[in-house]
Amino acid sequence: MSNEIELIKDPGLPAHVHRSTDTDPKAAARAERQVAILFGLSALGTITLIYSYIFIKDDVFVFIPILGQTHLQQLGIGLGMALALFCIGAGLIHWAKTLMPDEEVIAQRHEFRSEDEDRSEFIKTVKEGASAAGLGRRPLIKTTLGAALGLSALSPILLLRDLGPLPKDDLSKTSWKAGTRLVTDPGDRPLRPEDLEVGAVAQTLPEIEAGAHRSLADIGKDAVLLIRLRPEEFNLDAERLSWTHEGIIAFSKICSHMGCAVALYEQQTKHLLCPCHQSTFDVTRAAKVIFGPSARPLPQLAITVDADGYLVAQAPFTEPVGPSFWERSS
Amino acid sequence: MTARERIAGNVAGYVDDRTGAAKWMKKNLxxxxxxxxxxxxxxxxxxxxxxxxxxxxxxxxxxxxxxxxxxxxxxxxxxxxxxxxxxxxxxxxxxxxxxxxxxxxxxxxxxxxxxxxxxxxxxxxxxxxxxxxxxxxxxxxxxxxxxxxxxxxxxxxxxxxxxxxxxxxxxxxxxxxxxxxxxxxxxxxxxxxxxxxxxxxxxxxxxxxxxxxxxxxxxxxxxxxxxxxxxxxxxxxxxxxxxxxxxxxxxxxxxxxxxxxxxxxxxxxxxxxxxxxxxxxxxxxxxxxxxxxxxxxxxxxxxxxxxxxVRMAPPIETHALGxxxxxxxxxxxxxxxxxxxxxxxxxxxxxxxxxxxxxxxxxxxRPRNTPNRTAIGVMALTFTLVSLINGGNDIIATTFHLTINQMMWFSRIAIIVLPPIAFIITKRLCLSLQRADRDLVLHGRETGRLVRMPSGEFVEVHEPISAEKAWLLTSHEQLAPLELPEHDASGVRRAGLIKNKIRNRVSRAAAVAVPKATETERRELEGHH
Known part of the structure; x- marks a missing residue:
């Protein structure tokens, strides 16, 4: 035994130390008063709440350091409620900590594993039950039950089918057609090239009939950003250059990454930045992705002017706008 | 019995008459x-x-x-x-x-x-x-x-x-x-x-x-x-x-x-x-x-x-077969x-x-006593934290006058490099803390009191720690690594045995520890003093 390693021993639960409230009646009375004061403060909080709700006018704002201009009624109701609730809690806990018993108690745990006898009987019951049902001996029942259960799971899926229409080619199409005028958003005013100075940006949508309703789904596909540069600043091939008009270039405003509006244009660098995930597109190179997670340039809309001198689309978008999807071919 | 206690008793009796919950409630209250x-x-x-x-x-x-x-x-x-x-x-x-x-x-x-x-x-x-x-x-x-x-x-x-x-x-x-x-x-x-x-x-x-x-x-x-x-x-x-x-x-x-x-x-x-x-x-x-x-x-x-x-993902898409x-x-x-x-x-x-x-x-x-688990946890947290930071990269960039590109590249590199580093540092820290615990049990607490020995040497007085503290620092188990067979009787490796090899490896890593102090060691040390 002598060469066996001896471990340090458990000294057992430390002796209980009495609190002052256990031994000194004065301290106990003091603690009782403190608890009562906390409950009293809580009542004060509720009164503040009621007063603020009824008597503080709805249009009163006060300046409070750090918070700034603050709606007084809202603040009064909130602070009253906070005080009312917090003090009930503080009172209860103070009571428990100072006046309720604080002697630690030991309870025994039971092992979760049942007695061997119960356990083996349980296992036997399960086995007997399983064999009484005879699933193993009757493969026909097993197979057909499995198939029936599997098939029945299809019905909830099927019943959800009418949640929405099939996509068809909806994701690939926009409202832009050859000759559609570009109108400002908001305002719905058609634009002439001279309305845009060099360096300017405009958000546009396809023109619709007066009084017609424009759905958000349409805006989500049709939003187009116009940017005017000096024509010599472009670095485009001949075809893409022919899609611009007097230095005005048009891109889909819907990000090719996840569909946010590509709303930030940096005039100095001529970069478009999507504020959601920071995909950055170079306007001079047909919105080529120069940074960030997007894998495709923003689709470019070919534009020109019509007989009245207004900017129009030369043709529809040549590719789907917005984020990628499985059926997209490029 | 006060009136109040009698009321409490009546309420309990009323509930039990209608639910038979006395046995269960007695145990659980x-x-x-x-x-x-x-x-x-x-x-x-x-x-x-x-x-x-x-x-x-x-x-x-x-x-x-x-x-x-x-x-x-x-x-x-x-x-x-x-x-x-x-x-x-x-x-x-x-x-x-x-x-x-x-x-x-x-x-x-x-x-x-x-x-x-x-x-x-x-x-x-x-x-x-x-x-x-x-x-x-x-x-x-x-x-x-x-x-x-x-x-x-x-x-x-x-x-x-x-x-x-x-x-x-x-x-x-x-x-x-x-x-x-x-x-x-x-x-x-x-x-x-x-x-x-x-x-x-x-x-x-x-x-x-x-x-x-x-x-x-x-x-x-x-x-x-x-x-x-x-x-x-x-x-x-x-x-x-x-x-x-x-x-x-x-x-x-x-x-x-x-x-x-x-x-x-x-x-x-x-x-x-x-x-x-x-x-x-x-x-x-x-x-x-x-x-x-x-x-x-x-x-x-x-x-x-x-x-x-999502922000830090590289711009990769596959276009094939339409x-x-x-x-x-x-x-x-x-x-x-x-x-x-x-x-x-x-x-x-x-x-x-x-x-x-x-x-x-x-x-x-205590987290220090399971260095591997603690290190894996800190590694996972580091990964999540880097992603969370990158989720606010635009705000951080504008607040600290950085460019968004710097932030993004920091995150892209950090998400790969930092988690393993966090693992290693955490594991080392845990082992150091174990060593400190061992030291504390064997040599006691540093009191900061210096004493000059007759020989002229200065030593710091150590005070033994309480029995409770010593127990707390040594009551944990230290598991031995698994030693599963990696070869069968004829020395041939089989699929199941390769799994054993992996398990042995992982369990060896999990079992790395500073041996905890024992009563025997304490006594031996006392003998020396």
């Missing part, structure tokens, strides 16, 4: 709960859930979950006359026309943030102390389920007001659905009843947010608590505490008062935050339209890591989170497989 501040973390989650139910019910009385277009006529001047959805307009009405409405909205939102913080910190406590070990694996899995559902529930909740910021979030969620191979565009069209955004999703997510998910939450939380109750709470090691007992205070009256009081404190603090700390001021964002966005768009923090992963696969969305948006949450849920089983430990555990581990 005196149920012992161990005391530790970290055991309050789960309680915070429970209470904030109750606050969410109460404040949420209040909000439903005025909120109109509809995307019908209305013209705003309320008292907030800047938006007057604007077309918007009924959902957004009614949220403005709750904020400006209903007394205490804005307060309730802010309480609801703050409670959601506290709920999620509570879950994450509670999960960290359970993980780092090994409370998930047998027999508590079920509760671990339920907890991971609650975390996942909490993220979804929070996201749906802040999407309901249909403001410009939340609509942008929904747009991103739609893009993730749309990116799924084969079924993506179909699922997106079913979910939104046509092209995004359509007019269906607010009423739909409303039902999910106020009925379906809260129902599942209630069921899971009930099971979670019943298991805690039935299995009894774990406790930290210490004098008098063993695997076979629970040392603490009885439910009635101490824990009833403490837990009940703590509910009011959590509610009070949430109400205070709702009163003074503005959150999600939707009137500043304006109604949602897909053609606009506000700069600095940020999700709530529990979604931030996901957004951060189809597109967006790896830049699928990897950060679905595959990585899938791996993270599956790994989290399976961790108890992985650890028990690696260490071969299949016993019940009710005493918690």
């Amino acid at each position: 005196t149920k012992v709960f161990p005391d530790h501040w970290s055991f309050l973390l789960g309680e915070i989650c429970l209470y904030s859930f109750v606050i969410l139910l109460l404040s949420g019910t209040f909000l439903t009385f005025w909120f109109d979950p509809s995307m019908r277009e209305v013209v705003y006529e309320g008292s907030y001047e800047p938006l007057k006359g604007l077309e918007m959805s009924a959902a957004y307009a009614s949220t403005l009405d709750i904020s400006f026309e209903v007394r205490g409405g804005l307060l309730m909205r802010q309480i609801h939102h703050w409670a959601a943030l506290i709920f999620m913080v509570g879950i994450v910190v509670h999960l960290m406590r359970v993980y780092f102390t090994g409370a998930f070990r047998k027999p508590r694996e079920f509760n671990w899995i339920i907890g991971v389920g609650l975390l996942t559902l909490g993220i979804v529930e929070g996201f749906l909740g802040y999407s309901l007001p249909d403001d410009l910021l939340s609509g942008t979030g929904i747009r991103i969620a739609e893009a993730i659905i749309q990116a799924l191979p084969l079924v993506g565009s179909y699922l997106a069209f079913f979910a939104f009843d046509g092209a995004f955004p359509g007019t269906a999703f607010i009423p739909r997510i409303y039902t999910v947010h106020v009925l379906l998910l809260p129902g599942i939450f209630l069921a899971l939380i009930t099971v979670h608590l019943m298991l805690v109750w039935y299995q009894k709470h774990t406790q930290f090691p210490g004098p008098g505490r063993t695997e076979k007992n629970v040392v603490g205070y009885p439910l009635m009256p101490v824990y009833m008062a403490k837990a009940g009081g703590f509910f009011f404190i959590v509610f009070g603090v949430t109400a205070f935050l709702g009163a003074v700390a503005s959150i999600n001021p939707i009137w500043l964002y304006g109604p949602y339209t897909p053609g606009q966005v506000s700069a600095g768009s940020q999700p709530d923090w529990y979604m931030g890591w996901l957004d951060g992963l 189809h597109t696969i967006s790896w830049n969305i699928l990897i950060p948006g679905l595959i990585l989170p899938g791996i993270m949450f599956t790994g989290l849920a399976l961790y108890p089983f992985i650890e028990s497989w690696a260490t071969g430990d299949k016993r019940e555990h009710h005493l918690l581990d």
Whole structure:
């Protein structure tokens, strides 16, 4: 035994130390008063709440350091409620900590594993039950039950089918057609090239009939950003250059990454930045992705002017706008 | 017997006559709960859930979950006359026309943030102390389920007001659905009843947010608590505490008062935050339209890591055979989170497989005594933290005058480099702390008192530590590594044996430890002095 390693021993639960409230009646009375004061403060909080709700006018704002201009009624109701609730809690806990018993108690745990006898009987019951049902001996029942259960799971899926229409080619199409005028958003005013100075940006949508309703789904596909540069600043091939008009270039405003509006244009660098995930597109190179997670340039809309001198689309978008999807071919 | 005691007795008798609950109640009213501040973390989650139910019910009385277009006529001047959805307009009405409405909205939102913080910190406590070990694996899995559902529930909740910021979030969620191979565009069209955004999703997510998910939450939380109750709470090691007992205070009256009081404190603090700390001021964002966005768009923090992963993803898409696969969305948006949450849920089983430990555990581990587990945890946290930081890369860049590119490249590199470094440093730190513990037990506490020996040498006086402290520092088990056969009798390797080799490797890594101090060593040292 002598060469066996001896471990340090458990000294057992430390002796209980009495609190002052256990031994000194004065301290106990003091603690009782403190608890009562906390409950009293809580009542004060509720009164503040009621007063603020009824008597503080709805249009009163006060300046409070750090918070700034603050709606007084809202603040009064909130602070009253906070005080009312917090003090009930503080009172209860103070009571428990100072006046309720604080002697630690030991309870025994039971092992979760049942007695061997119960356990083996349980296992036997399960086995007997399983064999009484005879699933193993009757493969026909097993197979057909499995198939029936599997098939029945299809019905909830099927019943959800009418949640929405099939996509068809909806994701690939926009409202832009050859000759559609570009109108400002908001305002719905058609634009002439001279309305845009060099360096300017405009958000546009396809023109619709007066009084017609424009759905958000349409805006989500049709939003187009116009940017005017000096024509010599472009670095485009001949075809893409022919899609611009007097230095005005048009891109889909819907990000090719996840569909946010590509709303930030940096005039100095001529970069478009999507504020959601920071995909950055170079306007001079047909919105080529120069940074960030997007894998495709923003689709470019070919534009020109019509007989009245207004900017129009030369043709529809040549590719789907917005984020990628499985059926997209490029 | 005082009159009051007699009344209490009558009430108990009345209940028992009608339910026969005396036996069960007698046992459970005196149920012992161990005391530790970290055991309050789960309680915070429970209470904030109750606050969410109460404040949420209040909000439903005025909120109109509809995307019908209305013209705003309320008292907030800047938006007057604007077309918007009924959902957004009614949220403005709750904020400006209903007394205490804005307060309730802010309480609801703050409670959601506290709920999620509570879950994450509670999960960290359970993980780092090994409370998930047998027999508590079920509760671990339920907890991971609650975390996942909490993220979804929070996201749906802040999407309901249909403001410009939340609509942008929904747009991103739609893009993730749309990116799924084969079924993506179909699922997106079913979910939104046509092209995004359509007019269906607010009423739909409303039902999910106020009925379906809260129902599942209630069921899971009930099971979670019943298991805690039935299995009894774990406790930290210490004098008098063993695997076979629970040392603490009885439910009635101490824990009833403490837990009940703590509910009011959590509610009070949430109400205070709702009163003074503005959150999600939707009137500043304006109604949602897909053609606009506000700069600095940020999700709530529990979604931030996901957004951060999406932001740092490399721009990769595959176009082949007329189809597109967006790896830049699928990897950060679905595959990585899938791996993270599956790994989290399976961790108890992985650890028990690696260490071969299949016993019940009710005493918690001090994190330093399980260096491998602690290091894996810190590694995972580092990964998540880097993604979370990148989720705010635009805000950080503008605040600290960096470029967005610098931030993004920092995150892209850090997410690969930092987690392994965190693992190594944590493991070393744990071992150093073990060494310090050993030192403390064997040589005692440094008193800072210098004594000059007759020989002229200066030594510092060490004081022996208390028996309680010595027990605390040495009561943990140190598992020996598994030694499974790697070759069969004829020296040939087989598939099952290669698995053994991996297990041996992992278990050796898990068993690295500084040998704890023993009584024998102490005595030997005393002999030397």
